Amino acid sequence: MQELIKNLGLIINATLVATPPLLYAALGSTFSERSGVVNIGIEGMMTIGAFVGAAVAHFTSNAWLAFLCGGLVGALFGLIHAIVCVSFGADQTISGTAINFLAPGVAIFVCKALFEQSSDTPPLDTAQKLPKLFNGVFEVGSFWNNVLNTYVATYLAFVAVAVVWFIFYKTRFGMRLRAVGEHPKACETQGINVFRIRYIAVIASGFLAGLGGAYVTLCTVSQFRPAVIVGQGFIAIAAVIFGKFTPQGAMRACLLFGLCNGLKVLLGSSNVISPNLISMIPYVVTIITLVLFVGKSRVPAASGKPYLKQR
């Protein structure tokens, strides 16, 4: 029993640690999807966020500043995506693909330029990483320590869900954002600036994706490597679809996918199930849900369609 509770604690902890990067990115994806812009560049934005986070933390030893910078550089690539897709009306999938080339390319290029040809940043000390909440409050190895003693940024991710939910459903901006994703033309006749709302949404999606990337290097991995972001961005996109394009739904999906990751960590050493098979679960589950609940997860009507200003 003792062992079971301890393992349970470890699984919950692994889930809590693995969920936030997905969650930040998924919230970002929700923002841009609901405004009618598909952003598959999330993966690339996370990668560059991860790099900038690690690099800034290495040079300044200020983890919070690094976390913020990771978000900002993601926002910068969000801005590029917005210019290309919103202002110029380019194909959103192609633009996202380009960003998935560009952002990791820039990240590794700058990394090699800064750190003597190495594509990895030097490992961060514990002091340079983001702090843990409840550090030393509980006994080491106890259930509550395993469950609750995790990074502040982990808790922040869940706070962010509430904030995004509030923005979406309780503010005028959120209402407009959702409307723009459904019927931009009608919005424009109502005097809503479609372009401005989409710009804000896409930049916000880049910012959140960047935070998700920075979380990985500043909390879990403690250094940037080219393969530090492998598919988290795409899992986040899957989570958004799975969660029916709402922040709270995305959170539930991310927790489920985070649990897969928790199981992978725990079972990985035991050789019972191959970790590779567990890694497939988020993707398979997403496909199956889409098949089983056809029409339930309704894509915003204007999603993926460039909008040209009416003259």
Place this chain on the structure above:
Amino acid sequence: MKHKNKNNETTQNIVNNVKHDLLQQNALYTIIAIFFGFVVGGIFLWSAGFNPFEAYAKLFSSVFSRPKYLIWSVIYATPLIFTGLSVAFSYKMGVFNIGAEGQFVVGSLAALCVGILVDMPPVLHAIFCILAAFAAGMIWSFLVAVLRVRFGINEVLSFIMFNWIAFYLSNYIVNTETIHKVGGGEASKDIRESARILLPQSVQNILQNDKANYGFFLAIIAAVAIWFILSKTTLGYRVMAVGLNPHAAKYGGINSNKTMYIAMSLSGALAALGGAVQLMGNSMRISQFAGQEGFGFQGITVALIASSNPIGCIFAGLFYGAMKYGGSKLNLIDAPTEVIDIIMGTIVLFIAISHVFRYLITKRLQKKEDK
């Protein structure tokens, strides 16, 4: 006098027409995009303290200075021509095959399994491997077509999911007991000699390259075949009709669902062939992936540069292959190889907004003429 004036006018008109034709050509805007790609790459190199001209000269000379290097560029280009064709073909039908990555992986996996587990005489074995890859890619992409046609699921989403399923499937199979190389680190066994598609030793010696293989010829055959299908067959006509206007195609009596099934399967098979050729002609084994290898995504770039023209894919593939090979030599002057990704990403971005350039240039021309 009047007559002469009229004559002048016609010449002027012809000149203008030629100008307009040129401006309507995609090639012009592709060249503009490539130019900007190199400019942006140059800015990055310069700000990192490298002389961009020196780096580009190195890039150029690593490709062209020796026949051996040129052959390497061709070897690098071969899988990209296949994935480029795959993306280009489905794009003609209005389907964006972002799943070429996964189809490529299952193709090479199928070829790997047949190449290791089956014992067959030389030429037959290779053909069998290629057929296995073809079938695997077809099925992989067909499933996505079913999801779209039967369940109305956006193919871009399912392609992305299938890419990652293929990714982990590959890592899983590579680590199974029968496939994994004993004590071989994180890779599979090598495929049997009989499954390889290397050129004969004598030809390799002339080319000074021990990885020279038949893949490129297969790629050219595939490109011509796709060109033929698109421009000379009913299937091609249907594909283009669905791509241009699905409703009109349906109204015209084309079974767009059936066309979708066939064309997406074929598109998947093409990408899978790329995987097979890369395995059987170059890598001979599959290593455990740390991240996506990108052949499929690079195929998207190839197709965009080629404006989805199958024959154009050969040249666009060669361009990308040369960039990849030349780029891998940039570390000799300590410049990061990733500048290639930056250049290519920028090219894709600028091709995506090429209609803006078209608009600006034609508008300017119009103004000039009006004066």
